[in-house]
Amino acid sequence: EPEPEPEPEQACSKFCGMTNLQQSNGWCDSKTDQHSCSMSFVTKGSVAMPCTWEGCGCFADGAQLLYCPDMAKVCSGGAKFEAVDGGDNRACRGGSxxxxxxxxxxxxxVASIYACEDKCKATSGCVGIEFHKTGRCEVWTRGGGIHYSVAASGYRCMR
Structure with a gap:
């Protein structure tokens, strides 16, 4: 007999209570001492829900991190970042x-994309970031801002 599906709240709490959220692609950091969890939706078959993590939505399937959606922009502060051209697998460019x-x-x-965002927030004139899952963070201060991006595996461009 198959094991019953966990209740959404239990699955979310189990996920958010993990000590290391850098399991899949490194977009989420592991601030387990300040987490809060909330269930937004459940899909049939396996539990899939955004877990709120200091304002950052991370999708969980059971206890495995899948990805952090673009809609989750407010992290460890008040500044909001938006994905450039979808964000995932995109490197930032200036005027062309x-x-x-x-x-x-x-x-x-840096250890995570959120730490990269924090560097931007702490940098005067910052207009956005480019983050690679290896921890490489570009803090952009171009006067004209970030207006373009190009395909680049493993990168994320946010402004």
């Missing part, structure tokens, strides 16, 4: 698809 001067950004190493 080939505009990628090193003068536009500062590269730092």
């Amino acid at each position: 698809a080939t505009d990628n001067s090193a003068d536009y950004y500062t590269v730092v190493s």
